[in-house]
Every structure is written in C-alpha cells, then in structure tokens.
Amino acid sequence: MASRPWLEQYDQSIADDFLAANDLQVGLSHLLGIQLEHFEPGELRASLEVTPDLLTPIGNLHGGTIAALVDHVLGCVLYPHMARKQWAATTEFKLNYLNPVTEGRLVAVARIVNMTRRTAVVQIEVSNGDRLAAVAQGTCMIVDPKPKSEA
Amino acid sequence: MASRPWLEQYDQSIADDFLAANDLQVGLSHLLGIQLEHFEPGELRASLEVTPDLLTPIGNLHGGTIAALVDHVLGCVLYPHMARKQWAATTEFKLNYLNPVTEGRLVAVARIVNMTRRTAVVQIEVSNGDRLAAVAQGTCMIVDPKPKSEA
Amino acid sequence: MASRPWLEQYDQSIADDFLAANDLQVGLSHLLGIQLEHFEPGELRASLEVTPDLLTPIGNLHGGTIAALVDHVLGCVLYPHMARKQWAATTEFKLNYLNPVTEGRLVAVARIVNMTRRTAVVQIEVSNGDRLAAVAQGTCMIVDPKPKSEA
Amino acid sequence: MASRPWLEQYDQSIADDFLAANDLQVGLSHLLGIQLEHFEPGELRASLEVTPDLLTPIGNLHGGTIAALVDHVLGCVLYPHMARKQWAATTEFKLNYLNPVTEGRLVAVARIVNMTRRTAVVQIEVSNGDRLAAVAQGTCMIVDPKPKSEA
Numbered sequence: 347m348a349s350r351p352w353l354e355q356y357d358q359s360i361a362d363d364f365l366a367a368n369d370l371q372v373g374l375s376h377l378l379g380i381q382l383e384h385f386e387p388g389e390l391r392a393s394l395e396v397t398p399d400l401l402t403p404i405g406n407l408h409g410g411t412i413a414a415l416v417d418h419v420l421g422c423v424l425y426p427h428m429a430r431k432q433w434a435a436t437t438e439f440k441l442n443y444l445n446p447v448t449e450g451r452l453v454a455v456a457r458i459v460n461m462t463r464r465t466a467v468v469q470i471e472v473s474n475g476d477r478l479a480a481v482a483q484g485t486c487m488i489v490d491p492k493p494k495s496e497a
Numbered sequence: 498m499a500s501r502p503w504l505e506q507y508d509q510s511i512a513d514d515f516l517a518a519n520d521l522q523v524g525l526s527h528l529l530g531i532q533l534e535h536f537e538p539g540e541l542r543a544s545l546e547v548t549p550d551l552l553t554p555i556g557n558l559h560g561g562t563i564a565a566l567v568d569h570v571l572g573c574v575l576y577p578h579m580a581r582k583q584w585a586a587t588t589e590f591k592l593n594y595l596n597p598v599t600e601g602r603l604v605a606v607a608r609i610v611n612m613t614r615r616t617a618v619v620q621i622e623v624s625n626g627d628r629l630a631a632v633a634q635g636t637c638m639i640v641d642p643k644p645k646s647e648a
Numbered sequence: 649m650a651s652r653p654w655l656e657q658y659d660q661s662i663a664d665d666f667l668a669a670n671d672l673q674v675g676l677s678h679l680l681g682i683q684l685e686h687f688e689p690g691e692l693r694a695s696l697e698v699t700p701d702l703l704t705p706i707g708n709l710h711g712g713t714i715a716a717l718v719d720h721v722l723g724c725v726l727y728p729h730m731a732r733k734q735w736a737a738t739t740e741f742k743l744n745y746l747n748p749v750t751e752g753r754l755v756a757v758a759r760i761v762n763m764t765r766r767t768a769v770v771q772i773e774v775s776n777g778d779r780l781a782a783v784a785q786g787t788c789m790i791v792d793p794k795p796k797s798e799a
Numbered sequence: 800m801a802s803r804p805w806l807e808q809y810d811q812s813i814a815d816d817f818l819a820a821n822d823l824q825v826g827l828s829h830l831l832g833i834q835l836e837h838f839e840p841g842e843l844r845a846s847l848e849v850t851p852d853l854l855t856p857i858g859n860l861h862g863g864t865i866a867a868l869v870d871h872v873l874g875c876v877l878y879p880h881m882a883r884k885q886w887a888a889t890t891e892f893k894l895n896y897l898n899p900v901t902e903g904r905l906v907a908v909a910r911i912v913n914m915t916r917r918t919a920v921v922q923i924e925v926s927n928g929d930r931l932a933a934v935a936q937g938t939c940m941i942v943d944p945k946p947k948s949e950a
Contacts, residue, residue, distance in 0.1 A: 348780045373552050374559035377528055401524050408525035409572075409587050410565025417561040436560050437918070438938060440591035440742040440893055442769045442785060444762040459783055460746040465890070465940075467744045467783065469771075478650045481761055481771065483744060483785050485891060485938070487918075499931045588767070589787060591742055591893040593920045593936060595913040610934055611897040616739070616789075618895045618934065620922075629801045632912050632920065634895060634936050636740060636787070638767075675854050676861035679830055703826050710827035711874075711889050712867025719863040738862050742893035 352427055352461035353387045361385030361426040375418055378411060382422060390423035393453040396474070407447040407479075412472055416441055416482045419456040420468050424486055427461060431491040434466070439484025447474045464488055503578055503612035504538045512536035512577040526569055529562060533573060541574035544604040547625070558598040558630075563623055567592055567633040570607040571619050575637055578612060582642040585617070590635025598625045615639055654729055654763035655689045663687030663728040677720055680713060684724060692725035695755040698776070709749040709781075714774055718743055718784040721758040722770050726788055729763060733793040736768070741786025749776045766790055805880055805914035806840045814838030814879040828871055831864060835875060843876035846906040849927070860900040860932075865925055869894055869935040872909040873921050877939055880914060884944040887919070892937025900927045917941055 368381050378400070384391045392415065400411050421434040428434065453473050460467045465487055472480040519532050529551070535542045543566065551562050572585040579585065604624050611618045616638055623631040670683050680702070686693045694717070702713050723736040730736065755775050762769045767789055774782040821834050831853070837844045845868065853864050874887040881887065906926050913920045918940055925933040 348775060349778050372554060373550060374561045377550065378561075399524060399528065403523060404584065408565070408568070410525045410529075410561075410568040413564035413568050413590075414559070414561025417559070417564050421560075433555065435597075436594060438591070438593040438891060439564075440589070440785065442589040442761075442787060443587060444769060446586075459744075460780060467746060467891075469783065473650060476651050478762060481769065481785060483742065483783060485744060499926060500929055589740060589769075591936065593912075593938060595920060610895075611931060618897060620934065624801060627802055629913060632922065632936060634893065634934060636895060674856060675852060676863045679852065680863075701826060701830065705825060706886065710867070710870070712827045712831075712863075712870040715866035715870050715892075716861070716863025719861070719866050723862075735857065737899075738896060740893070740895040741866075742891070744891040745889060748888075 350388065350458075352458060355427055356387040357426050358385070360430065364422060364425060374414055378414055380415060380418055385423075385426055388423075388427075388458045390419055390456045391453065392419050392422070392456075393451050395451055396447055396449050401448070405448055407452070409443055412443065412447070412452065412480050413441060415452060415454050415472065416470050416480065416484070419454045419470055420482070420484045421486055423456040423458060423468055424461070424466050424488065427458070428488055433489050434486040435489050437485045437487050439482055441470075441480050441482035443480050444478045445474070447479050450475055452479060501539065503609060506578055507538040508577050509536070511581065515573060515576060525565055529565055531566060531569055536574075536577055539574075539578075539609045541570055541607045542604065543570050543573070543607075544602050546602055547598060547600050552599070556599055558603070560594055563594065563598070563603065563631050564592060566603060566605050566623065567621050567631065567635070570605045570621055571633070571635045572637055574607040574609060574619055575612070575617050575639065578609070579639055584640050585637040586640050588636045588638050590633055592621075592631050592633035594631050595629045596625070598630050601626055603630060652690065652760075654760060657729055658689040659728050660687070662732065666724060666727060676716055680716055682717060682720055687725075687728055690725075690760045692721055692758045693755065694721050694724070694758075695753050697753055698749055698751050703750070707750055709754070711745055714745065714749070714754065714782050715743060717754060717756050717774065718772050718782065718786070721756045721772055722784070722786045723788055725758040725760060725770055726763070726768050726790065729760070730790055735791050736788040737791050739787045739789050741784055743772075743782050743784035745782050746780045747776070749781050752777055754781060803841065803911075805911060808880050809840040810879050811838070813883065817875060817878060827867055831867055833868060833871055838876075838879055840879075841876075841911045843872055843909045844906065845872050845875070845909075846904050848904055849900055849902050854901070858901055860905070862896055865896065865900070865905065865933050866894060868905060868907050868925065869923050869933065869937070872907045872923055873935070873937045874939055876909040876911060876921055877914070877919050877941065880911070881941055886942050887939040888942050890938045890940050892935055894923075894933050894935035896933050897931045898927070900932050903928055905932060
C-alpha cells in the first residue's frame with residue numbers, strides 16, 4: 347500500500363458542514379437530487395435517485411447524469427483535506443460507462459489517490475445495486491482564495 | 498488529411514428529425530435546455546444557455562453541465578451516419594476543463610474522428626464566447642436494435 | 649462489491665504460457681525489459697527495472713515507459729479469460745502520473761473492472777517502492793481470430 | 800476561433816536547439832528513434848520509423864510505442880513557449896487507438912489547445928500514411944527550475 351500523507355490532514359467539521367448543506371444545494375446538484383451521504387478521510391459517498399425525469403427515450407439513465415455526479419464528488423471529496431478558504435477546481439476527468447442504469451439509486455464513491463498542496467487525483471466508482479455503472483479518474487487543482495490571473 | 502469514408506454515409510433526414518425534436522426533448526437534455534443547432538456530415542453543433550440555476554455557489558457553471566453536454570453531442574453526432582434502427586451507446590469519454598464559465602451560451606461542436614460499423618471516436622470543443630471552456634474525446638458503440646446479451 | 653461473472657472463466661494454462669514466454673518477448677516489451685510476474689483471476693502483476701537507458705536528461709524515468717507498461721498489462725491481463733484463438737486490442741486508455749520515478753523497479757498491477765464477451769475495462773496501478781507512480785484506466789476489444797473488415 | 804494569447808510568446812531559438820539535438824537524444828526517445836521534425840508557434844511535428852523491432856508477434860506496432868510518442872511530443876511542444884529554465888511535466892493524458900499500424904512512419908502532430916503560466920492542454924494526432932493511428936489529449940504542468948517540495 348502506498349503511503350498517503352494527506353490522510354493526516356482531515357477536518358471532520360468541514361465534512362459535517364457539507365452534509366448539513368444537502369438540503370440547501372443549488373444549481374446542478376439540486377436539479378439532479380445529489381445527496382452527499384458519508385465522508386471519511388480520503389473518501390466520500392454520494393448518491394441520487396434515478397427518476398423518470400432523468401431517463402432517455404429508450405429508458406436508460408442519460409450518461410450525462412452519471413458524468414455530472416462524477417464531476418461533483420471529484421471535487422467535494424477534497425474539501426475536508428483543504429484549508430477552509432480554498433476551493434477545488436476540476437481540471438479534467440475520464441469515465442468509462444460499464445452497465446446501463448434504468449432505476450434505483452446511483453451511488454458514487456470517490457477516493458483520493460494522490461494529493462499535494464496544489465493538486466489531487468481522485469478515482470470514482472459509480473454503482474447501481476450490485477452492478478458497476480461507471481468508473482472514473484480525474485484531477486483537481488487546489489486554488490487559494492484570491493485566484494491568480496492565470497487561473 | 499486522413500480519409501473519412503464514413504462521410505459518404507450521411508442521412509440528412511435523420512438530422513432533420515433530431516432538429517425538429519428539440520422542443521420535445523425529455524430527461525436531462527430538457528432539464529439543461531440543450532438545443533441541437535446544426536448537423537452536417539461528421540459534425541454537430543449544439544448549445545445551452547448558462548442560467549443562474551446551473552451556477553455553483555461561487556458563480557461558475559457546474560462542470561457537470563459541461564460534461565453532460567459533451568456526453569449528449571458525443572452520441573447525437575453519429576445518428577445521421579447510422580441506420581435508423583441502431584442506437585449509439587457512449588462507452589467512455591475524457592474532458593479537460595480550460596476556462597471557467599459564468600454567463601452567456603455554452604456551444605459544443607462534435608466532430609467524428611473515426612467511425613466503423615461498430616464503433617466511433619468523436620472529439621468535442623465546448624466554447625463560451627471567444628474562449629474554449631473544454632475539450633473532450635470519447636467513444637461510442639453502435640448497437641443494433643436487438644441488443645445482444647453481453648451489451 | 650459488484651458481481652464479477654468473468655472471474656469464473658479463467659484458464660491458468662494460458663497464464664502459465666505467458667509467464668513461460670517472458671524470456672522470448674519481442675518488440676517493445678523486450679526493449680523495455682517488461683517481466684510478467686503473476687496472474688490470478690482478474691489480475692496481473694508485471695514489472696520492469698528502471699535502467700539509466702530509460703531516464704530523461706534530468707534524471708527521471710520517461711513517462712512514455714510508464715505509458716507503454718500500462719498499455720502492455722492492459723491487454724495481457726485479459727488473455728486467461730479469453731478463448732485461445734482470440735486477441736485483445738486496446739482501444740483507449742487514460743493515465744495520470746502521480747510521482748516522478750528515478751530508480752528501482754516499476755511495478756504495474758492490472759485489474760479487470762468489467763468484462764463482456766466483446767469488451768473489457770481495466771484499471772492499472774503503477775508503483776515504485778512505496779509510492780504510486782501512475783494510475784490508469786482503459787478499454788480493450790476482444791477480437792475473434794478472423795478479424796472483420798471494419799476491425 | 801478562440802483567442803490564443805500564448806502564441807505571442809514563442810522562442811524559435813529554443814525550438815532550434817531541440818531540432819539540433821535530435822541526434823543526441825537519450826533514453827526512451829533514442830530507443831524508439833523519435834525525430835523532432837518541425838516546430839511552429841503552438842505546434843510540433845515528430846515521427847519515428849516503424850521497425851520490425853517494435854512489432855508485436857502478430858505484426859502490429861505495439862500500442863505502447865504510440866503512447867510513448869504521444870507522451871514525448873505532449874511535453875516538447877511547450878518548450879519554445881516557456882522560459883529557458885522551466886520544464887514541462889506531463890500530469891495526464893488519454894489516447895484512443897484508431898487503426899492498426901504495421902509499417903512506414905508514425906507521424907505525431909501536437910497542438911497547444913490552452914496554455915497559462917502554470918499549465919497547458921495539448922491535443923495530438925498520430926497518423927500513418929493517410930490513416931489516423933491515434934488521437935490523444937493531455938495536460939502538462941510548467942515547473943520552475945527549483946521544484947517545490949510537493950512537486
């Protein structure tokens with residue numbers, strides 16, 4: 347097992363604030379009904395309900411919903427490991443769709459693979475019941491409160 | 498310039514059907530307000546308006562919206578090059594976010610890079626005014642009407 | 649844990665043939681000194697020695713060596729799960745470099761995330777001592793002995 | 800067309816130094832016979848000869864060679880746009896293989912899609928004769944001469 351020094355920098359109170367704000371979510375995460383469920387050092391679990399509103403005409407969940415959930419947890423998992431004033435800017439990710447989804451809940455688990463003061467790489471598994479729906483891997487930049495001109 | 502044999506198989510009537518169905522869109526593409534704008538052989542342009550509903554608390558467009566738009570055009574660009582009974586299943590994509598988006602329209606242009614009878618690779622540029630917001634690259638499987646058991 | 653039906657189709661004699669052929673390797677895997685070390689259902693471990701020949705002028709292992717190792721194990725892990733006549737064609741992968749490598753051995757572990765009769769998704773961890781050097785994720789097509797014209 | 804401010808910062812003398820050093824290449828680029836051919840603002844063309852040494856037992860070029868060429872040009876294209884003391888560290892890339900390669904030359908063209916003072920996104924097309932062999936997209940960090948502890 348590789349060493350994971352970032353695990354020692356974890357602020358549960360930030361995680362608790364994110365969980366408490368589930369009902370206050372705005373924007374895309376609200377539209378999609380994303381619920382943050384559980385934080386622990388290096389890991390976040392979140393989910394959404396597969397409602398008829400999110401299905402394509404052929405009855406499958408639109409891949410874009412899975413991609414949006416991936417993007418959301420990719421950043422959120424980092425906050426308890428960052429200073430309160432910083433924010434996480436996703437710079438890139440890649441995902442593979444593995445099985446179609448038609449109903450039930452979509453559950454994403456994000457795990458930090460590597461983290462420095464300025465960047466982090468995260469892997470995400472998205473499951474639906476006992477099947478994997480997608481796996482993903484991406485990068486965030488950790489940005490200080492006053493963004494530089496090149497940000 | 499590489500040869501592009503798939504350009505010779507293009508059915509404008511399928512493209513026209515997609516354009517005519519803009520107002521009938523359901524699911525995620527309706528939630529996000531995605532409008533298909535223009536098809537030509539090997540290419541599709543689509544867009545959505547950056548509404549306040551899609552912004553994060555810090556005022557940027559949620560990356561998940563961009564990812565969902567990418568996922569949507571990645572499949573749609575292929576239909577006029579396929580038989581009417583087939584469908585395009587996105588198997589994977591990767592995107593890089595380049596500049597934050599706060600207002601205006603988000604315009605995606607999808608171009609087919611390679612296409613066989615069973616698979617296609619597509620690149621997508623997403624712009625916002627005169628700036629690139631994201632670039633992406635992904636794969637679709639082209640599936641016959643009666644999906645096989647392993648699909 | 650998601651169900652993994654492909655684990656039940658595993659032919660150790662194919663794995664043994666790959667291991668026995670380590671000294672007969674040709675082409676890129678020979679140039680780079682890749683050694684296949686251990687197969688088990690759904691998993692393959694392989695490694696190479698970081699020789700001075702593979703370093704860049706600033707003394708780091710060239711990322712291309714890591715990418716080549718990733719590409720190699722991405723396909724090889726599948727063979728014991730396939731029929732003897734088939735072959736695995738990598739269609740895409742993505743990797744994130746996590747830490748620079750300067751000496752020692754580079755060890756890759758490939759794990760099958762999903763596998764059907766025609767396609768497989770694999771994740772790879774590349775480590776160097778107790779540090780991760782890279783993580784990767786990619787797709788193979790499983791091709792029958794007589795490739796179709798569109799292959 | 801998106802604005803490309805980085806094109807105005809281009810030092811042809813750095814490009815010339817890279818071209819002059821083709822015969823002095825060490826490490827992986829020497830093993831693979833990579834030749835840098837032409838630099839212009841935002842773009843680099845490089846190639847290698849598909850020798851029998853690089854083929855797999857079934858006669859195709861090993862995908863790892865293509866991946867290594869992609870990794871190499873992804874960083875090199877940036878140097879004429881950077882200060883002489885800086886170096887480009889590839890952080891991630893993704894590639895799609897499009898057509899098998901068996902002989903001839905492999906030609907990669909890398910184009911800068913976005914570049915700031917600290918990071919750059921590059922797209923690469925790899926062709927073989929009149930066919931595309933692969934397309935790729937990746938990110939580099941631009942690192943100052945004295946790397947920080949977290950680098």
